[in-house]
Amino acid sequence: MIAPLRRRRAAHRWEPRADAPAWRVVLVTLGAVAVAALVVTWVFVAYGVAPGEAWATIVRRTLLEPRGLSETVRKAIPLLLAGIGLLLAFRARFWNIGAEGQILAGAIGATAVALFTELPGPLVVPAMFLAGMLAGAAWGAVPALLKARMGVNEIITTLMFNYIALYLVRWLINGPWKARSATGFSYSERFPAEAVLPTLGATRLHWPTLAIALVLVAVVALLLARSRFGFEVEVLGRSPEAARYAGIDAGRVTLLLAALAAGAAGLAGVGEVAGIHRRLVEPTQLSLGYGYAAILVALLARGKALAVVPAALFLGFVFAAGDVMRVSLRLPSQLPDVVTGLVLLLVVASEPLTRGRWVRRDPTEAAATPAAEAPVAPPAAATAGAPAGGAAHASPDGEG
Amino acid sequence: MRVDAPGRAQGPALNVASLEVRGGEIVGIAGVAGNGQSELVAVVAGLRAPSAGTVEVDGREPGGGRRRRGARSQVDAGVALVPEDRTKVGVVGDLSVARNLALRHAHRRPFARGMWIDWQAVGRHSQSAVAAYDIATPSTGTPARLLSGGNVQKVILARELDRDPGVVVAVHPTYGLDVAATSQTHERLLAAAGRGAAVLLVSEDLDEVLSLSDRVAVLAGGRVVATMAAADADPEALGLAMAGVAA
Amino acid sequence: MDVDVLVVATIARALAFATPLLWAALGEVIAERSGVVNLGVEGMMALGAVTGFAVAFTTGDVWWGLAAAGLAGMLGSLLHAFVAITLRADAYVSGLSLTMLGLGLSALIGRAWVGRPLPDPMRTIDVPWLRELPLLGPMLFQGQYVLTYAALLAAVVAWVLLFHTRGGLVLRSVGENPTAVDAAGLHVRPVRYAAVLIGGLLAGIGGGYLSLAYRPSWGEGMVNGLGWIALALAIFAMWHPLRVVLAGLLFGACFTLAFRLQTVFPPELLTMLPYVFTVLALVFTAWRRGRHAFGAPEALGRPYLRGER
Known part of the structure; x- marks a missing residue:
């Protein structure tokens, strides 16, 4: 089936680095983004849109005009919340890709409070945030519990929970929670005024959620940098074996992290229903794939809590730019998905670049190799990193 | 410290009848690998709960017998472990020397302050530990994986022995080390026993076991098949016991 | 309804439903046996489905479409192989990005074909002679697609190749202990490349089955979590080709049975069932074998770098 090949000696050898300098990380990340921008430019050309004009329109309508900027920022809110949660989870190698479902769970929790409780006015919004957070946390805690106690693969369970949440919302708005007025499209009754979040001026920027998100980012940054819990997360994420030796209860830490992460995503869901839609709507409109894009936010931030802010803003820009492309430039609405996937791929691919470099072998060593047989790989492309992420999918103790 | 009938664990069954190590004493474990050494170590160090039986330190079970706390109970009870796998278990390669020196103790004073960690205390401690244990490292901020094997072992010894533990478990402590590092490790273990620690030494190097230990226990098939004073033990008798032949 | 008829119809439907799962899962078993996780199955299936449909629609020949579907899946997996094997980047994230990219790209490519039925879709066949068998005939040998039988055949072929040939031994060894394979003078990476590419090919065919046979059309939500x-x-x-067939049929039967409850349950909750069932199946697997994942390739998910343990 596979012919055994004789091994050739590579002309370069891999030299790992102690740590990646920050400028290198930033440079590599910007490089990935630049490549994605080039691809988008090519798409413009392919669709017969003048690239210069298209970019100018996008920049004007997402960054320069106040209304456009507010759209960029308000799209970054759910990304911030879900992203900071995922950053935590990923630090301990808990591969939660269920933020999308947790956002929906949070939205369900908030809707339940908004439509079906009789709380005094000022308490409604706090109760909605609390309910949304708890609903999200519960939604994320089930896969975490299954992982911690039984070793069930969390990648697949969290993803399945996304679909389950999606159909749950669909069932709610078509069945028990369906608005009396709803014909054609399905949605719930409109939230009462006290259950709607205030926005900045005439924009859709629901600032209370933004404030919560920023505080949460700061708290997580502090926890990671200075708390015992943060240290335990760091040890667990880098070496599960050493964590056991250090007396760290991996199950407890994982469960706590997963619940925190999912709770943060739940808050994002509250913001979307209470700040934007003001009712429970079709799940694919409620979250435009924020839960998946948040994975990229967390990875772009590379474990640094504060870096989630620029990463979320960048993706907020991608989403807002997608709207501009669709509405103003009449380009397909799927472009942002492609860009998100592409940037994710490029960022992953370039990740090893930050962790080491190829150096030429000693000439006496390399002399044994005809130059033509050396692997044709520019330093920028052929790189390697330390083994990463081995704990999640199917390592002996992480499988289900 | 004593281990009583930890019973059948998973894998090679460990069925130590009873093993007692007194303060100030070094007990060597001799035996062919796979006869229950790693299970014994895991149980004593709290990495694995025995399916039956107890581990007692100073007449008490670490953590009051609560099994879910894992190695932390043992750390708090003063059980030090120099693990077999230095680079994967003993240190976190990506973390700095300073943080590795605080690894098993970050939940206690002087490093912990409530739910926070006093990184300055960690830094100060690492400076003195690097000096006291002669650890060759560019700085205390250097990731542990850039250190040589001997220096990684020094980091581990500094962390495990510096707090005058009541029990020290050392597994293959000199495997792969050079002569200087080996003799230094031996001195550290002898010094720990001299300060009153009960030392359990697991090693495949029979000479090492015989030269350091006061008593030697032979493990075969998960059982202590023989215990003898190191002075009386000759390699031939040990070899027979290790092979499971009654002495 | 007569019980016999119910059983016969359920199994016949289960086969049809399970076919794309069988193709994709077989591909993943081969890839993972070589030690490379590919979370891009969903994306590769979507790429296969849209490419297959586009080519079949344009050429009018479903078989060209099917070939294109397999090729598209393979191209997707090549991306993953390059990033995860050559660049040794994180295989989980790489696969995940392949899924996101594949879903996005397929939606973009397929815009022109949304809502247009395939004029000449793949036809069902009746197996001569065997179709006459009582019970088994209508259960297994009537009104199925060739791709269903091909999937069963592929499972047997994969089993023979993996467990009864030297190549298969090498592939499995690469997944268990790449260092030893390397030390024996064999290349690790080409083997992994081959396994991942085969995985992509099979996932693409699974996607093609959806858009060419099962529901001969294209729409964005077509794959919908099947990957x-x-x-x-x-x-x-547990990474065994023959057990994939059994497990796939079990999955298929459960989903099909659940859909028979249509009169009792709202459709949204029924659509949810496959996902709930998948979680339950994973929990069952974990419960049955305890914490130790025997059957999982030892080196799964770890990039290979010579000189490293």
């Missing part, structure tokens, strides 16, 4: 269910199936079957 992820296939990943779960590979685990549920």
Whole structure:
């Protein structure tokens, strides 16, 4: 089936680095983004849109005009919340890709409070945030519990929970929670005024959620940098074996992290229903794939809590730019998905670049190799990193 | 410290009848690998709960017998472990020397302050530990994986022995080390026993076991098949016991 | 309804439903046996489905479409192989990005074909002679697609190749202990490349089955989590091609039975069932074998770098 090949000696050898300098990380990340921008430019050309004009329109309508900027920022809110949660989870190698479902769970929790409780006015919004957070946390805690106690693969369970949440919302708005007025499209009754979040001026920027998100980012940054819990997360994420030796209860830490992460995503869901839609709507409109894009936010931030802010803003820009492309430039609405996937791929691919470099072998060593047989790989492309992420999918103790 | 009938664990069954190590004493474990050494170590160090039986330190079970706390109970009870796998278990390669020196103790004073960690205390401690244990490292901020094997072992010894533990478990402590590092490790273990620690030494190097230990226990098939004073033990008798032949 | 008829109809439907899962899960078993996780199955299936449909629609020949579907899946997996094997980047994230990219790209490519039925879709066949068998005939040998039988055949072929040839031994060794394979003078990376590419090919064919046979059309939500269910199936079957068939049929039967409850349950909750069932299947697998994942390739998910343990 596979012919055994004789091994050739590579002309370069891999030299790992102690740590990646920050400028290198930033440079590599910007490089990935630049490549994605080039691809988008090519798409413009392919669709017969003048690239210069298209970019100018996008920049004007997402960054320069106040209304456009507010759209960029308000799209970054759910990304911030879900992203900071995922950053935590990923630090301990808990591969939660269920933020999308947790956002929906949070939205369900908030809707339940908004439509079906009789709380005094000022308490409604706090109760909605609390309910949304708890609903999200519960939604994320089930896969975490299954992982911690039984070793069930969390990648697949969290993803399945996304679909389950999606159909749950669909069932709610078509069945028990369906608005009396709803014909054609399905949605719930409109939230009462006290259950709607205030926005900045005439924009859709629901600032209370933004404030919560920023505080949460700061708290997580502090926890990671200075708390015992943060240290335990760091040890667990880098070496599960050493964590056991250090007396760290991996199950407890994982469960706590997963619940925190999912709770943060739940808050994002509250913001979307209470700040934007003001009712429970079709799940694919409620979250435009924020839960998946948040994975990229967390990875772009590379474990640094504060870096989630620029990463979320960048993706907020991608989403807002997608709207501009669709509405103003009449380009397909799927472009942002492609860009998100592409940037994710490029960022992953370039990740090893930050962790080491190829150096030429000693000439006496390399002399044994005809130059033509050396692997044709520019330093920028052929790189390697330390083994990463081995704990999640199917390592002996992480499988289900 | 004593281990009583930890019973059948998973894998090679460990069925130590009873093993007692007194303060100030070094007990060597001799035996062919796979006869229950790693299970014994895991149980004593709290990495694995025995399916039956107890581990007692100073007449008490670490953590009051609560099994879910894992190695932390043992750390708090003063059980030090120099693990077999230095680079994967003993240190976190990506973390700095300073943080590795605080690894098993970050939940206690002087490093912990409530739910926070006093990184300055960690830094100060690492400076003195690097000096006291002669650890060759560019700085205390250097990731542990850039250190040589001997220096990684020094980091581990500094962390495990510096707090005058009541029990020290050392597994293959000199495997792969050079002569200087080996003799230094031996001195550290002898010094720990001299300060009153009960030392359990697991090693495949029979000479090492015989030269350091006061008593030697032979493990075969998960059982202590023989215990003898190191002075009386000759390699031939040990070899027979290790092979499971009654002495 | 007569019980016999119910059983016969359920199994016949289960086969048809399970076919794309079988293709994709078999592909993943081969890839993962070589030690490379590919979470891009969903994306590769989507790429296969849209490419297959576009080519079949344009050429009017479903078989060209099917070839294109397999090729598209393979191209997707090549991307993953390059990033995860050559660049040694994180295989989980790489696969995930392949899924996101594949879903986005397929939606973009397929815009022109949304809502247009395939004029000449793949036809069902009746197996001569065997179709006459009582019970088994209508259960297994009437009104199925060739791709269903091909999937069963592929499972047997994969089993023979993996467990009864030297190449298969090398592939499995690469997944268990790449260092030893390397030390024996064999290349690790080409083997992994081959396994991942075969995985992509099979996932693409699974996608092609959806858009060329099962529901001969194209729409954005076509794959709708089937790729992820296939990943779960590979685990549920403990990385064994023949068990994939059994597990796939079990999955298929459960889904089909659930859909018979249509009169009792609202459709949204019924659509949810495959996903709930997948979670339950994973929990069952974990419960049955305890914390130790025997059957999982030892080096799964770890990039290979010579000189490293």
